[in-house]
Amino acid sequence: MSTELTFSQIEKYAGVKTAAAGGRADILATMKTAGMRGRGGAGFPVSVKWNLAAAATGPDKFIVCNADEGEPGTFKDRLILSEYADIVFDGMTIAAIAVGAAKGILYLRGEYVYLLNDLEAVLARRREDGMLGQNAAGREGFDFDIDIRMGSGAYVCGEETALIESLEGNRGEPRNRPPFPVDTGYRGRPTVVNNVETLAWAACIFAKGAEWFNGLGTEKSVGLKLLSISGDCANPGVYEFPLGVSIADVLTAVGAENSKAVQVGGASGLCIPACQFDRKIAFEDVATGGSVIVFGADRDMLDVVDNFMEFFVEESCGQCTPCREGNEKLLEGVQMLAAGKCSMKYLKELCSLGKTMQVASKCGLGQSSPNAFLSVVEHFSDEILGRTEGSNA
Amino acid sequence: MLVTNRNILDQELQVLIDKCGSDRTALMPALQAVQRKYGFVTDFAMQKIADVLGIHPVEVHGVVSFYSFLSEKPLGRFVIRLCQTISCDMAGKDRIASQLENELGIKFGETTTDKTFTLEWANCIGLCDQGPALLVNDILWTKVTPQRVLEIIEECRARLSPHAIQGQEEHLV
Numbered sequence A: 001m002s003t004e005l006t007f008s009q010i011e012k013y014a015g016v017k018t019a020a021a022g023g024r025a026d027i028l029a030t031m032k033t034a035g036m037r038g039r040g041g042a043g044f045p046v047s048v049k050w051n052l053a054a055a056a057t058g059p060d061k062f063i064v065c066n067a068d069e070g071e072p073g074t075f076k077d078r079l080i081l082s083e084y085a086d087i088v089f090d091g092m093t094i095a096a097i098a099v100g101a102a103k104g105i106l107y108l109r110g111e112y113v114y115l116l117n118d119l120e121a122v123l124a125r126r127r128e129d130g131m132l133g134q135n136a137a138g139r140e141g142f143d144f145d146i147d148i149r150m151g152s153g154a155y156v157c158g159e160e161t162a163l164i165e166s167l168e169g170n171r172g173e174p175r176n177r178p179p180f181p182v183d184t185g186y187r188g189r190p191t192v193v194n195n196v197e198t199l200a201w202a203a204c205i206f207a208k209g210a211e212w213f214n215g216l217g218t219e220k221s222v223g224l225k226l227l228s229i230s231g232d233c234a235n236p237g238v239y240e241f242p243l244g245v246s247i248a249d250v251l252t253a254v255g256a257e258n259s260k261a262v263q264v265g266g267a268s269g270l271c272i273p274a275c276q277f278d279r280k281i282a283f284e285d286v287a288t289g290g291s292v293i294v295f296g297a298d299r300d301m302l303d304v305v306d307n308f309m310e311f312f313v314e315e316s317c318g319q320c321t322p323c324r325e326g327n328e329k330l331l332e333g334v335q336m337l338a339a340g341k342c343s344m345k346y347l348k349e350l351c352s353l354g355k356t357m358q359v360a361s362k363c364g365l366g367q368s369s370p371n372a373f374l375s376v377v378e379h380f381s382d383e384i385l386g387r388t389e390g391s392n393a
Numbered sequence B: 001m002l003v004t005n006r007n008i009l010d011q012e013l014q015v016l017i018d019k020c021g022s023d024r025t026a027l028m029p030a031l032q033a034v035q036r037k038y039g040f041v042t043d044f045a046m047q048k049i050a051d052v053l054g055i056h057p058v059e060v061h062g063v064v065s066f067y068s069f070l071s072e073k074p075l076g077r078f079v080i081r082l083c084q085t086i087s088c089d090m091a092g093k094d095r096i097a098s099q100l101e102n103e104l105g106i107k108f109g110e111t112t113t114d115k116t117f118t119l120e121w122a123n124c125i126g127l128c129d130q131g132p133a134l135l136v137n138d139i140l141w142t143k144v145t146p147q148r149v150l151e152i153i154e155e156c157r158a159r160l161s162p163h164a165i166q167g168q169e170e171h172l173v
């Protein structure tokens, strides 16, 4: 189930041809006008990232497409890669022209290895069609090719510096930032890391125009966004909405009007209760890389947080203490709550631990892992506190 | 590992290195290829890979132990990875898990004595709209019901029959 996606109207190669005809400065200007922010979660402005990498000297630069898609509840990148791989490669090629990169790498999560043969076939066809290789896309002196590299089952490798570590043959442990990948990335060279969807929209921007894109969405969050919607709803799937859409409208579209809560942004996102369904999905309100998980009236929110905390305990790389120890403590706390053995005082301590983790963890995993716990404690204290006194919710 | 197998691994690694280059960036592709073919990464393979890439075997071991799809102990011919994350959990993954354990007579984290099946948990495999979902090696199964569990297992067994196995010889590259 899904809405008709704009990607289905885009001809392969169309974006690259427009971009190649204009050249570097034009591409950067168009991306600036389009005003797109990254679709992978963090929402960094794409044109700023490309400009920084473009400013570095030398041709030894890299475009990395982040297809590690590990955030619980996200599956839109899988859909894009299985049905619209060409426009993702178009986006990478456009980025390469803009930045002056000779090499692109698609980092595909190990769980998606079944997509590999088809993706390799698309790349082979693009080489035959002159869209990759020497003088790619008909641009004299533009030698660009794309390799696919596989992940091996580690959520943290979606974090861009961990991803680069993994590409370099190391444990996927996030680096300190700065320096940022645009400056010191793969093999120490300037590297643009963008999400699959970001690159696909970049191709659409060149096929349909920057004004078309920035005419959609809100002032601070322009354009369209794919949402992966799952959980307690009649029609789960990938949906396309303009940013700024209200949670209530999203729920209506998937047949889940009477829900109790929605988790927006996956395990690392926020739990939004029904009384806040008028809030908007946008960078200035509830931000998301695309994961929307719906909880029906009968769901036990402690089960939900328990599932998320187990996820983080398993996926923490263990490099820094707040995340390694903190997630264990929060999980233990959830289990105490479920067993009716957690005092209010201890719950408050856990919340302040969560807040410490948000500021003291080294990377986004530890910084965002307490979000779900904190928002469930905030909005569902009734459900949780009842059990502190021994009676199940 | 038999001496002949060691020689084969030597040769295969050389082909792989010729393709991926002999610096450390070839490490993950090399380990992934060994994992795919042999079902785990032996000490010997780690040593060999370390030698050809010019790094210490401890470094290679550190990488193998980090990634959940790389294994130091032998896994079954079919690794069944059932998604345990929230959407598949809400869709009823517990019942699928219990049926898998019943059919195979092992618990999650274990391998059958005939080395045919391994049961493992996976975190979100990106099939949240079609759960409960699982992977059998590279193949995915969606909307699994307890009833279909036997079908999944039998399909694996069918692929192991002497007839089916012919022509399925795997190579590193």
Ligand SMILES: Cc1cc2nc3c(=O)[nH]c(=O)nc-3n(C[C@H](O)[C@H](O)[C@H](O)COP(=O)(O)O)c2cc1C
Binding pocket: A037, A038, A039, A040, A041, A042, A043, A044, A066, A067, A068, A069, A070, A071, A155, A156, A157, A158, A159, A160, A161, A193, A194, A195, A196, A198, A199, A363, A364, A365
């Ligand atoms: C723990 C963690 C996991 C992440 N996983 C992904 C991912 O699977 N895909 C992705 O595109 N970005 C992921 N990110 C964000 C990346 O670090 C990076 O910001 C993103 O790839 C940039 O692309 P964008 O600007 O196009 O969104 C993750 C970040 C963290 C902290």
Ligand code: SF4
Binding pocket: A156, A173, A174, A315, A316, A317, A318, A319, A320, A321, A323, A324, A361, A362, A363, A364, A365, A366, A367
């Ligand atoms: S926050 Fe967690 S995942 Fe990130 S570096 Fe620290 S331990 Fe590793």
